[in-house]
Amino acid sequence: MRAALLQLTSSDQPEENLEAVLALVDQAVAGGADLVLTPEVTNCVSASRKHQHEVLKSENDDIVLAGLRNAARTKRISIVVGSLAVKTDDPDGRFANRCFVIGSDGTIRARYDKIHMFDVQISDSETYRESDGFRPGGHAVTVDVAGATLGLSICYDIRFAALYRALAKAGAQVLTVPAAFSPVTGAAHWHSLLRARAIETGCYVLAPAQTGAHPHSLGRERSTYGHSLAVSPWGDIIADAGTVTGVTFVDLDLSEVEQARRRVPALDHDRPFVVS
Numbered sequence: 001m002r003a004a005l006l007q008l009t010s011s012d013q014p015e016e017n018l019e020a021v022l023a024l025v026d027q028a029v030a031g032g033a034d035l036v037l038t039p040e041v042t043n044c045v046s047a048s049r050k051h052q053h054e055v056l057k058s059e060n061d062d063i064v065l066a067g068l069r070n071a072a073r074t075k076r077i078s079i080v081v082g083s084l085a086v087k088t089d090d091p092d093g094r095f096a097n098r099c100f101v102i103g104s105d106g107t108i109r110a111r112y113d114k115i116h117m118f119d120v121q122i123s124d125s126e127t128y129r130e131s132d133g134f135r136p137g138g139h140a141v142t143v144d145v146a147g148a149t150l151g152l153s154i155c156y157d158i159r160f161a162a163l164y165r166a167l168a169k170a171g172a173q174v175l176t177v178p179a180a181f182s183p184v185t186g187a188a189h190w191h192s193l194l195r196a197r198a199i200e201t202g203c204y205v206l207a208p209a210q211t212g213a214h215p216h217s218l219g220r221e222r223s224t225y226g227h228s229l230a231v232s233p234w235g236d237i238i239a240d241a242g243t244v245t246g247v248t249f250v251d252l253d254l255s256e257v258e259q260a261r262r263r264v265p266a267l268d269h270d271r272p273f274v275v276s
Helices: 014-030 049-055 063-075 155-159 161-169 183-201 255-263
Strands: 002-007 035-037 078-086 096-102 108-113 119-121 127-129 142-145 148-152 174-176 204-207 211-214 222-225 229-231 237-240 246-251
Touching: 002 014, 002 204, 014 035, 014 063, 014 246, 063 078, 063 096, 096 148, 108 142, 108 148, 148 161, 155 183, 161 174, 161 183, 174 183, 183 204, 183 222, 183 229, 237 246
Parallel strands: 002 035, 035 078, 148 174, 174 204
Antiparallel strands: 002 246, 078 096, 096 108, 119 127, 142 148, 204 229, 211 222, 229 237
16 A cells, blocks of 8 residues: 655645645655545644634535545545544534545545644743644544554644554554644654554554644744654654655555564553552
């Protein structure tokens, strides 16, 4: 299976972002990809709740989702839309940070709402309160697409190893980690966390990322780390996109999943214990 990781610098304007992502989808198809993966918040990167309320739509009305469903259908490829920020019916008005897996017929094969909210204070000048604007999901999700079983996650989820162990035990061969990682925590932890999740589970890890300084019309500037990564089931980094936008191709041999798990069958070695 050939996967294509798209690295974007999404703005806060969904129309612009759809144009940019469709151009990279064309490059991915020309390069022979069976599976295309986009980063977190592909449709809108914004630190302004006011602007988000103005431009974000419900799932049924989101133009980026509609455009990618059409691209999957016409080009006969599968697409993991890393996430879209979409409006919900929640009484408090919070959005969902939702991953969509689109089959090669254009149908939505799976949805996953980000479970772990990025509520952190990295420094005196860099604070995030994702839960103020987004409500967390509560369901882990696997899906069969493009000949593989995927386990879905989003960005900050990567710090919660139990989620990935559960996905692997549920049959996942490939873990997807679309992200819009902070440059500070990215430089410190991104590569190590992704390698650790691959090593612990014997899965491939595919992590398409946002990168650079994001154009914005309202709110404070947002920058992201980049470095879309692909990691083998043995923990080797097999692709790193650096910090430029574009398409990174990686060929997956799913027999390496079984080989890694035979060599170190840690998924079969759980033992009950108590903490005292």
